[in-house]
Amino acid sequence: MIKKYLVLTGIAISVSLLIIATLNYPGGTDQNMNTLGFSWSENFFSNLFKENALNGATNSAKIWAIISMFFYSFSCALFFYNFSKKIVNKIASNFIKYVGILTMPFTFFIATPYHDLMLAISNTLFWACIICITVYLLKSNLHFFKIYAIICLLIYYYTMYLYISKDWNSLAVVQKWNNISAILLILGLEYFTDKKDFANIR
Numbered sequence: 001m002i003k004k005y006l007v008l009t010g011i012a013i014s015v016s017l018l019i020i021a022t023l024n025y026p027g028g029t030d031q032n033m034n035t036l037g038f039s040w041s042e043n044f045f046s047n048l049f050k051e052n053a054l055n056g057a058t059n060s061a062k063i064w065a066i067i068s069m070f071f072y073s074f075s076c077a078l079f080f081y082n083f084s085k086k087i088v089n090k091i092a093s094n095f096i097k098y099v100g101i102l103t104m105p106f107t108f109f110i111a112t113p114y115h116d117l118m119l120a121i122s123n124t125l126f127w128a129c130i131i132c133i134t135v136y137l138l139k140s141n142l143h144f145f146k147i148y149a150i151i152c153l154l155i156y157y158y159t160m161y162l163y164i165s166k167d168w169n170s171l172a173v174v175q176k177w178n179n180i181s182a183i184l185l186i187l188g189l190e191y192f193t194d195k196k197d198f199a200n201i202r
């Protein structure tokens with residue numbers, strides 16, 4: 001029973017710790033260094049990992065954010081490992097399993113000064129696995145997940161567009177939607193799909 005709900009437990013712990021981190025963030029945004037607290041519409045999650053908040057105060061949110069990132073990265077890696085067992089095709093199954101597991105260290109190290117590089121690698125690995133999974137969803141009878149996976153991919157690519165175009169105001173908001181949609185996709189695929197859903201797909 002504990003093993004069955006490890007992904008859900010890890011995500012729940014991660015989200016809880018992240019919320020605690022936001023409540024402990026001293027303040028400051030790129031638009032206004034003098035604000036107090038964490039703004040969900042103006043701050044980025046990366047602000048929580050810094051030694052000092054943008055308003056110059058010691059960032060007491062950092063430790064909570066780092067532990068949150070550990071549980072999140074572990075949960076993602078475990079999800080990909082579990083989901084790979086549902087795919088019959090060995091090449092696709094191994095791709096999802098090993099590339100998915102490889103996301104863990106890069107995702108965790110997003111919380112370090114190497115944030116930008118780790119984020120780029122982590123995103124590439126994570127969404128490569130999601131694209132592979134989406135291919136199999138499109139061949140299945142899981143109509144809801146077909147549509148939802150495509151929506152998640154569109155949100156991700158829109159997030160990348162905002163990043164490339166340096167639209168920081170919009171990106172701060174869309175970043176949250178991207179993370180929330182990805183988490184819901186992971187939980188949905190983990191607990192509402194089964195090996196039999198992909199049994200006849202090669």
